[in-house]
Amino acid sequence: MARKQSTPIPESGIINFSCFGAISNGIIKRIVPSGSRFAIRDTRHPGLVLRVGVSGRKTWCLDYRNEKGKRQRFAIGPTTIYSTSDARRKAQRVNVSEDPAGQKRAAKQAKKQAESRTLEAFLDGAYRVTILNHRKSGEATYQRIRSAFKPFIKADLSKLDPKKLTAHQQKKLDAGGKPATLNRERVALLALVNEAVHQGLIDQNPIIRWRRWKVEDEQRIRFLGPEEREQFKSALKDQPEWFRVLVFVALNTGLRRGELLGLTWGRVDLRRGQLTVSASTTKTNKVRHVALNTAVIEVLKVWRGNVVAFNGDSLVWPSQTGREIVNIKRRWKALCDQANVEDFRFHDCRHDFASRLVQSGVDLYQVKGLLGHQSITQTERYAHLAPDHQKAAVERLV
Numbered sequence: 001m002a003r004k005q006s007t008p009i010p011e012s013g014i015i016n017f018s019c020f021g022a023i024s025n026g027i028i029k030r031i032v033p034s035g036s037r038f039a040i041r042d043t044r045h046p047g048l049v050l051r052v053g054v055s056g057r058k059t060w061c062l063d064y065r066n067e068k069g070k071r072q073r074f075a076i077g078p079t080t081i082y083s084t085s086d087a088r089r090k091a092q093r094v095n096v097s098e099d100p101a102g103q104k105r106a107a108k109q110a111k112k113q114a115e116s117r118t119l120e121a122f123l124d125g126a127y128r129v130t131i132l133n134h135r136k137s138g139e140a141t142y143q144r145i146r147s148a149f150k151p152f153i154k155a156d157l158s159k160l161d162p163k164k165l166t167a168h169q170q171k172k173l174d175a176g177g178k179p180a181t182l183n184r185e186r187v188a189l190l191a192l193v194n195e196a197v198h199q200g201l202i203d204q205n206p207i208i209r210w211r212r213w214k215v216e217d218e219q220r221i222r223f224l225g226p227e228e229r230e231q232f233k234s235a236l237k238d239q240p241e242w243f244r245v246l247v248f249v250a251l252n253t254g255l256r257r258g259e260l261l262g263l264t265w266g267r268v269d270l271r272r273g274q275l276t277v278s279a280s281t282t283k284t285n286k287v288r289h290v291a292l293n294t295a296v297i298e299v300l301k302v303w304r305g306n307v308v309a310f311n312g313d314s315l316v317w318p319s320q321t322g323r324e325i326v327n328i329k330r331r332w333k334a335l336c337d338q339a340n341v342e343d344f345r346f347h348d349c350r351h352d353f354a355s356r357l358v359q360s361g362v363d364l365y366q367v368k369g370l371l372g373h374q375s376i377t378q379t380e381r382y383a384h385l386a387p388d389h390q391k392a393a394v395e396r397l398v
Helices: 025-029 084-093 100-116 119-124 126-130 138-148 162-174 179-198 226-236 241-253 257-261 294-306 329-339 348-359 364-371 376-385 389-395
Strands: 019-021 038-042 048-052 058-065 071-078 274-277 288-291
Touching: 048 084, 058 084, 071 084, 071 100, 119 126, 119 138, 119 179, 126 179, 138 179, 162 179, 226 241, 226 329, 241 257, 241 294, 241 329, 241 348, 348 364, 348 376, 364 376
Parallel strands: 019 038
Antiparallel strands: 038 048, 048 058, 058 071, 274 288
């Protein structure tokens, strides 16, 4: 039967049970572990207790009751650091009316909460699970935030400072970054912080007044000139067949990269000359039907004939593992370098497609349908490319 603290400290022998008395350094040396925890209460200072753990670790503590009458325990430190006299002096300096144990717990809890509110914790945890994993561009958004705001990854979301974020982006701008890119990064972080507010992690968005960067040319239209087109066609001949076909189809359909790389043979009808873009791969989350010209139909027939085996669910352009291709940046850069074509991105194949249609006299509403734009306003950026459209307009005055 275990002894209670009503037992005085024995005058000799080992001590491995709870007891009370005037604790000295000599008594501490006689303490040995008993396989269970016990405590020795000091009679020289009220509330001072030496607690012995299962392993034999000896820690000085101060027991007291807070203003609500609840018993509290404040850890002073181990005997390896505090001697008996040191522990008593420390206990005398502790103001129990301030509830030091409660303050310590509150500080730990605040630290724990702050750690759960960091950009990294929310990005890797709740935001990724509840939001990003359900978006087709979720992984790209995740990588963008981690990369763009690396210096703030350990920051508390509630304490993000728009001035510091602006200064951070200004350095990137000075190093050659583009305002449009910085704005995309800004929107991604704003959406994350807004979701943290929505989920109740923080009370309000501290960067709501973080201003966007001014973009002078928001309506970028880049298409190939006659000479560039010939150089591009010539360089394309040296590319692997899969990439050659991919770029050819992009230039002749205006499909986005994700729409192309996610395309399956089951959605390609070469007999009717039409392909269907699934809602899961479109930017607008809507199904779109795209007509194919005879050149694209012939190229795809040859490409499909070279595929060893496929079914309706097979990707038109699979990776070596059979999964969707993730990155074509190196291959695209090599093509542009060989063609000596500058400032031409893969997405510009879409601009090139639309520009050629408008220059050929195709109605803007038809172009809108082919591109899958939600509003004609998006398509009107190509209006100035219509043949003699300005001349025809002013000629009406004659």
